[in-house]
Amino acid sequence: MLELQDVCFTIKKSGESINLVDHVSLDIPKGHFMAIVGPSGCGKTTLLKTIAGLNPESAGALLWEGRNLSQEGDFSPSEMGYVPQFSIAYDPLTVDESVEAATRLRVKYDSTEELDDRIDKVLEETGLAAISDRPVKVLSGGQKRRLGLAMELVSNPKILLCDEVTSGLDPRSEREIVHLLHDISRKEGRIVMSVTHSLAHLELYDSILVLHEGRVAYHGPPEKLTHYFSVKDSEEIYPRLANQAPERWQASWLKHKDSYYAMLVEERRSRIERGELSVKSYPAGTDVPDRATDLPGFFSQFATLLSRRWRIFFRDRGQVFLQLAILLCFPVLVTLFSDKASGNIRRYSDRMQDSVYEEIQEQQSVRADQAKVGSAISGIIMFQVVLLALMGSNNSAREIAGERPIYEKEKFAGLRPLAYLSSKVAFLACLVIAQSLWMALFVNFFGTFRGEFVEHASFLLLINASMTAICLAISSLMRTAEQASLLSIYLVGFQLPLSGAVLALPEHIEAFTRPFISAYWAWSGSVEALQSQVHGAVKSVIDTSLSAQESCLFTLYVHIVVALVLAWVGTSRPQWE
Template sequence: MLELKDVCFTIRKDGEDANLVDKVSIQIPKGHFMAIVGPSGCGKTTLLKTIAGLNPESDGALIWDGRDLSKEGDFSPSEIGYVPQFSIAYDPLTVDESVEAATRLRVKTKNNAELDQRIDRVLEETGLAPIADRPVKVLSGGQKRRLGLAMELVSDPKLLLCDEVTSGLDPRSEREIVRLLHDLSRKDGRIVLSVTHSLAHLELYDSILVLHEGRVAYHGPPDQLTHYFSVKDTEEVYPRLAGQPSDRWQSSWEKHRVSYYKMLERNREKSVASGALSLPPAKVEGEEVKDEVATKMPGLVSQFGTLLSRRWRIFFRDRGQVLLQLAIMICFPLLVILFSDKAKDPIRKYSDTRQSDMQEEVQEHQNVRMDQVKVGSAVSGIIMFQVVLLALMGSNNSAREIAGERLIYEKEKFGGLRPSAYLASKVAFLSCLVIAQSLWMAFFVNTFGQFRGDFVQHAGFLLLVNGAMTAICLAISSLMRTAEQASLLSIYLVGFQLPLSGAVLALPESVETYTRPFISSYWAWSGSVEGLQTQVHDAVKAVIDTTLSSRDACLYTLAAHIGVALFASWLGTRRHQWD
């Protein structure tokens, strides 16, 4: 049984406490199908999230099978399923692949046979078996709602919470979903709570909970709804609610609560006697242990493997993304080559013998200086060009990686996904992109543009700056609520890399001291310059005012950028960001 005792959820609004859920007290037995209805803004979804634990109750108690959840811990991931309003599946995947991934993330199975059996059972229960091979992106609204249910049923939850799963559907699809939820509540004593704005198909529910301004106005049998509110039709209930303040409705309900609960109990007994409702036998000590084993969560490594495999599958099925990555990897190095001709020119040396003619000596100095300016500027610019392009690649790699799937991730985290497994899968996927992009850039430019220095050192710093910007933008993505916010901030970050690096114009020392530690492009550029041939290195130093740092300092600083960014990413993935 699920019982709520004077449950409140309070927020601070305009300097005062406001109860979005106000002293809700209800009892819901096993095998029960309840609708939560009420006008917009009455607290339906807020109550559902409070039951789920997404909104911590401010007061009162939630009791689940005799366990006080506020004192003895929340639901385990296998006990509860939550179907939100938004889609929780990736468009490029098929129905079967979506359910399989959900199963692998939430249930530890003994072998592939058990996994397939569980998937097939859920597909049959939700009526998705005939379209198991169909991509999610082509499903109708009703089919997507069924898929959302299927992905929650893989762990056999005893409490299923559904938030507006019938909104936006045609009448036939709406009735099919409500009928499906009704049937699901008849299996294994499962409790199904469904938030809905619609007052259609109420006869399929065991009880109706009517909320008004966060308070209970009614909780009883569907056939008593119009009688209680003294209206002829259910469509008149909402206007009737608006006729009195919520505290009066709550007071009225408290007076009639016992009698209506007796009606619910009689209806329940009739359903059990007729066989319409079958309840599991009372648990004994041994059965409880079996249940825990049957719903054991998979380990971190298993979740990591599932997530990484799914990410690569989504990547290769997104032709636009694949073509974009290929275009970037081909076009960016070509852009560098277009500007690399001047960097190939030789630099004249001073003669070993002193010139007897002062004019000739001055001319020699001018010639050497011209070569240094020409080649030094070109080499410095080309190195920075590569660094900035790879920083841009890093931003493109990860700016939307987490923020773009925020809702799905938060839902999967609610279902038991470990943030560490999720972040590790992102790092593994992005690392492959970083390695391919950076090494290809270094190889291509060195082959066709001839980098005049230590190739390994230059390639290493290109790899580090790409990795640093990818990690930093991943952190931004994990901390921002929307993909648009993350993308905009990442673009600004890349845009400031060139002017703040000092490669073009040296910053004032008073500013440079504070900005330099945070500019990844400076450290990659400086480290690469330090690996140039002596003559080329001297030519670069002759044309820049910015002080170069040692190779080790550049190496450690970029490594620190990556480490700090990954730590921030970890904090962002752990933080609750489900509105």
């Protein structure tokens, strides 16, 4: 049995404490199908999230099978199924692939046959077997609701919480979903609680909970609902609620609670006698078997996530085309300017000139050549660095923030944040390596890097990795993809002016900004890898001091490590809307 004892959820608003859930007390036995109804803003979803553990109760207690969830540990991921209002499946995947991924992430299985049997059973139970090969993006609203239920049922939860799963559906689809939830509640003594604004099909529920401004106004049999509120039709209940303060409705309910609960107990007894409800009981003194499903290990979750990410990537034609366009066009842009950096750098003649005038002319000519070639080489190196920084931003700015709702839901269901973050790092590492090495090889083949190629390629790889990691951290810390993208664009935009490669900054500004500018360290390290004569040409035209290669490497590695730590913080902390 699930028991709520004077449960409250309180928030602070303008310095005042407001109870969104106000002293709610309920008894919900196994095998029970309950609707939570009430006007908009009455606290239906808030109560559901409080039961789920997404909102920590401010007062009172929640008990499950006699266990105080606040003191003795919350529901295990397999005990609780939570179906939110939004879709929890990726559009490019099929129905079968979505359910399979959910099963692999939530259930530890011994064989492929066991996995397939579990998937087939859930698809059959939710009526999705006939469309299992259909992509999620073409499903109707009702089919997506069924898919959400299927992805929760894979772990065989003892409690299923559904938040507005009938919202926005046509009457037929709504009726089908309510019937499906009714059938699900009849299997294995499962509690099903459904938040709904609709007052249709109430006869299918075992009990109706009516909330008014966070307080219980009624909880009893559906057939007694209109009688209790003294109305002829259920549609008149919401206007009726507005006629009295929530405190009065709550006080009235407390007076009549025992009699209505007695009706629920009698109806439950009748259902058991008729064979409509089967709830196993165990003799006193015996241990109740723990049927909680074990979670798969870290590597199993990691492999599932990585495989799913690559599958989504290759099915998103727009993303694949964008990556290919960037991969091909950016190096071409660099090579268009490479001719300017390929000119010879004149040296001073060993022979003494005949006159001072000719000596001055030679010095001016040599310096002009050095300035021309040195400026071009410095600019091309920075061009590569900034383009790779832009690639890094494009790689990861939306990687986590863009799928935040699905990730938070999967984390609630038992997904390890470390497995999730590791799968993202592995996926992005492949992009970073391909982009950076292709840039270095392409430019070196069609142009010429006049220095140590391996060292230059290493710095290109590190600037891409650094910016990818930093933008991944931003993506993990921001709530929306738009926020993450905007901040990442600003970050890349400031790389060039704050690097000092084009125009030297004032010393007090440079000393403060330089440690944070990845582009400077990649550019400086690449310049230090140039041949001595070319290095001298570049030094002759820049005002910014260069750092040793060891310092550049160390700083870029620090950027990557710090960014990954921040990404870990962002993925670990709860950010459920």
